[in-house]
Amino acid sequence: MAGDASGDGGEVKYPLDAESYRLLCKIGSGVSAVVYKAVCLPLGSAVVAIKAIDLERSRANLDDVWREAKAMALLSHRNVLRAHCSFTVGSHLWVVMPFMGAGSLHSILSHGFPDGLPEPCVAVVLKETLRALCYLHEQGRIHRDIKAGNILVDSDGSVKLADFGVSASIYETTPAASSFSGPIHAAPSAALSSSCFNDLAGTPYWMAPEVIHSHVGYGMKADIWSFGITALELAHGRPPLSHLPPSKSMLMRITSRVRLEDAESSTKRKKFSKAFKDMVSSCLCQEPAKRPSAEKLLRHPFFKGCRSRDYLVRNVLAAVPSIEERCKDTNLCGCARGARCVSPCRHVNIVKTRRISGWNFNEENLEFDPTEGTTEKRCFPFHKEDPIELESSNSTGDDNEDRRTVTQGNHEKEAIGFKEVVVPQLMTILESLEMQRGMVMHVLESGGCHVDGNGCGMAASGEREEMLLGYVRQLEHRVEELSTEVQEEMARNARLEKLLQERVNDQLKTNSSQTSGSN
């Protein structure tokens, strides 16, 4: 019995109408949801967080929203953020949740630990998160969006995993990064596994037991991958490869072919314990079956002798400003209209921490622990698959730098060629897209659903709204056009890339034949 509450009426009942709550300030925003700090008036002004999800804007269908809200209502674990209640206000769904005083770890990182948390603190956070993950997986649920932005800390140092489900289904189509956005830390297999999951989710009640087990079992390992990425995010202050632009699909495709080195983390390398590295690399096995289960991971030596939540309060929370102060700090936040928006803020994310969803981890892992050749081979079948290429690239005398392994050099070569062709153009397009998206967001925020001082009315003076809506549609149209352009560009690049590949191969062949001939 993992649950604590018996749920039989002993709990506080939160009122189900907007009038009972007073919104204090905005503490986070995503593309179709805003999170507020609020008080519940009938409950002696108890502090809560309210996530207002715009059901009209989110593309997800209502059934998905419901399924996830229901799942959330039925979860009960001290490391899982459980909603107090949810109800509709106009076309918004308000989800009333406990207020977590220290905010998300993403916010903590960007306001006090840009280069990552000390390792003992990382251990505390990860252990608590892992407990939540154990519980979810035992319940047959996949979080699908594990990342620092979804790990919340209260002022007493307690850690809760948040935003499972509702966010996953709602933000799937929104690459504009924020803490509430899509599955940024998704595993390479996640595109596949999450679509499997979606197919199933369509009819979960009729799902055969064997289906539940086999498929969910697969998806759970995607959570473990994300957990590994989150470990690196906490340790380095940002996820690996985060200097790249955030567009999901595009990078999925790029990274599936090109291995890019995470320049940032290699310049500011930090020292981590062997246990930590070992724990992370076990999570980042390309082969889902080889990643440990959450339960097994919890028994990993890295989590032995883990500190308490007080340690977190003294060493982390003491070093960052309170959520309210982060609210006031508009410079850090860079938000429009002086909105009191705590990071994770849209602008910060777009400009500073570009995040992506698909990783290929070969380089990172090597760079991470270059001596562990055996682990790498066991974990990454990719290398085994093209031994011929490896040899040929070696024999061409590629000037492998001392730290680099042979494999890396090979990919590097491929990567540079491809990068030159593709990346600059895609970057331009993406930047343009991001800008447009930003503008749409601004317009919506200033016109659509802002919160006025005395309450929560969705201010809507007819004409102005009409005008703004028109403007928004125009912009959306433009974004769509640009998306199409990106698509076309992608196709073109794929062709170019193929050509390039062929030429490289030809060259390699001639080279190697020359070398062998001269020998």
Add this chain to the structure above:
Amino acid sequence: MKGLFKSKPRTPVDVVRQTRENLVYLDLNFGSRGGDAKREEKMAELSKNIRELKSILYGNGESEPVTEACVQLTQEFFRENTLRLLIIHLPKLNLETRKDATQVVANLQRQQVSSKIVASEYLESNKDLLDILILGYENMDIALHYGAMLRECIRHQSIARYVLESEHMKKFFDYIQLPNFDIASDASATFKELLTRHKATVAEFLTNNYDWFFEEFNSRLLSSTNYITKRQAIKLLGDMLLDRSNAAVMMRYVSSKDNLMILMNLLRDSSKNIQIEAFHVFKLFAANKNKPAEVVNILVTNRSKLLRFFAGFKTDKEDEQFEADKEQVIKEISAL
């Protein structure tokens, strides 16, 4: 005692029997204050047993379920009134056990014993259990559990028919609009299941109950001030009317000027999603080859407005079917 359990693996039949014994104990002793410690112990045992049932039916991480074990379990479960006891005492169980119990009940609805669905037979002779499950929507603590069980039970055609024809059907119009989002949506999902799953039964129900049903549907759901109620109702209406098996009901629906007026108002709704769903029903009015005069009148009176509206009416994503339908509607209206 405990050693005894461990030394010999219990058969599925044993687990069902012990579950039942625990439930009977709960049934007899719940009110009494005296044996609290004993009751706690029995509750813990019950939780363990229900989890065991779940792992037999679903398998666990390591092993897949064994058909023979499932058959034995199912037979024993429905041989006596275990399901009744479990449903009645569900509110006394803790959250995790309730979830396990719900999954067990769900799974049992699909289990076959010598190619018969035992659960369906049991429910047919215990229909009052369905009344209990439906009324669960009035109790926030158990609504989601009973709701999930109910949706499993109405997979059986005979059971769905019972619910459709019961007085409870009217209650759904209230449940769907409960302020609690989780519960309202759950009721809504059950409602939709009832009205879409068993085609012939649904067609028969709609034909026999046309007047009151669509009166309620129009006035309470389609004209609701609640965004979600409206959005779900218009979607469901489209699903029902566009189903081939409901063709007769559809013809009747699209021959009414009152219905047309409601749909035309929904076309102007502030929500784009509702507009689009409303269009999928509105197009049926326009496509009807035998439009009654009153329907034609309204369409003709509003012709220029409608055409203007459709000229600017677009989906967010490109949708060929939608565009084709729209062209067709424009053609029909222009030709009137």
